[in-house]
Amino acid sequence: MSFLPDTPYTRYRLLDIGAYKVATWVYERIHFDDAPIDIAFFGTSHTMNGIDSVLVEQSLGNETTRVVNFAIPHFGRDMHYTLVKELLENRKPKLIVLEVREQEARDLHPGTHYLAQPEDLYGAPWVVNLRYFGNLIRLPLRTLKSTSYDSFPELFGFNADFSTVDYHGSHLNHALSWPDGKERTGVASEESLHSLNNLSLPTNWLGELKFYLFHNANLYYVEQISALAKKHNVPIAYAYIPSFGAPKTSLFAEKYPDNKWLYFDEEIFKQKLNWSDPGHLNRDGATALSIDAAHKLGSYLKSD
Known part of the structure; x- marks a missing residue:
């Protein structure tokens, strides 16, 4: 059942849960929109709520460079690998920008x-992948469901064809305003913002073992993303988008390919009025970060 034929577009559309719905737009932007994809951001809600692709484009001052934000909430490098793979098998971007936080997560994406x-x-990977068996258990039902929707769409009130009416366009951003149009002007309380002083790398063999067990699965996918990008001859840039009070550099920087x-302007992350919550x-x-991202990317594109 796991290997029944289905269409990827249907799979992406069936991820219809909260903000994860953006996955449908990601697939549509890659496959059904002829607009170029030159710079593609991948990451979590830090990138989704921190980068506005339209503002980055405008701030680049280059009318021919097209930017998209393919971030999906929740950490999990397996999700990033899945989306990057979908992009590179169908498009040829100039640059992939992969979000990095102050530390890697232990869990993969739900x-x-x-x-x-x-x-x-x-x-x-199965060491230690808390979702490995859960994903396999869900796979047959997922494939059966998507195959059924493809084979008998009228039974489910499902239209398998792409609809330009429902398509959100070449940009889908959440950084400056929510999907309902409400501006993201809230400011985090003073009490909720504090420095992250408890972050540290292991200093002995037991710590190294725990480090490996906790983070092996996510770091495995970081390496797979890097290898995939090299295969398609597309460069990767790691964008450090931390939580409030995090160190100046990622704790895991040396673990990346x-x-x-x-690294963006530190003052953006230090200003408490720039945060809606600690993360x-x-x-x-987001306005300040998007403009600074354009400046950093502009310098990168010129030098590369």
């Missing part, structure tokens, strides 16, 4: 089993 190809779920790093910038913070 939505990957909706989208990934069966062979990618079976071939996922050798690619370009983008997410508000409209003012």
Whole structure:
């Protein structure tokens, strides 16, 4: 059942949960929109709420460079790998920008089993992948459901064709305003913002073992993303978008493959008025970050 034929577009559309719905737009932007994809951001809600692709484009001052934000909430490098793979198998961007936080997560993404190809779920790392068996258990039902929607769309009130009426356009952003149009102007309380002083790397063999067990699965996918980008001859830039009070550089920087790093203006992250909560910038913070990202990317594109 896991290997029943289905269409990826249907799989992406069936991930219809909260903000994860953006996955449908990601697929449509890649496959059904002829507008170029030159710079593609991938990450979590830090990138979704921190980068406005329209503002980055405008601030680049280059009318021919097209930017998209393909971020989906929740951490999990398996999701990033799935989306990057979908992009590179169908498009040729000039640059992939992958979000990095102050530290890697232990868990993978709860939505990957909706989208990934069966062979990618079976071939996922299992040390220590808390979602490995859960993803495999869900796979047959997922495939049966998507195959049924493809084969008998009238039974489910499902239109398998792409609709330009429902398409959100070449940009879908959440950084400056919510999908309902309400501006993201809220400011985090003073009490909620504090420095993250408890972050540290292991200093002995036991710590190294725990480090490996906790983070192996996510770091495995970081390496897979890097290898995939090299295969398609597309460069990667790691964009450090931390929580409030995080160190100046990622704790995990030395664990990443050798690619370009983008460190943004520290003052953006220090200003408490730029945060809607300890993990997410508000409209003012996102505006500053998007403009600074354009400056950093402009310098990178010129030098590369």
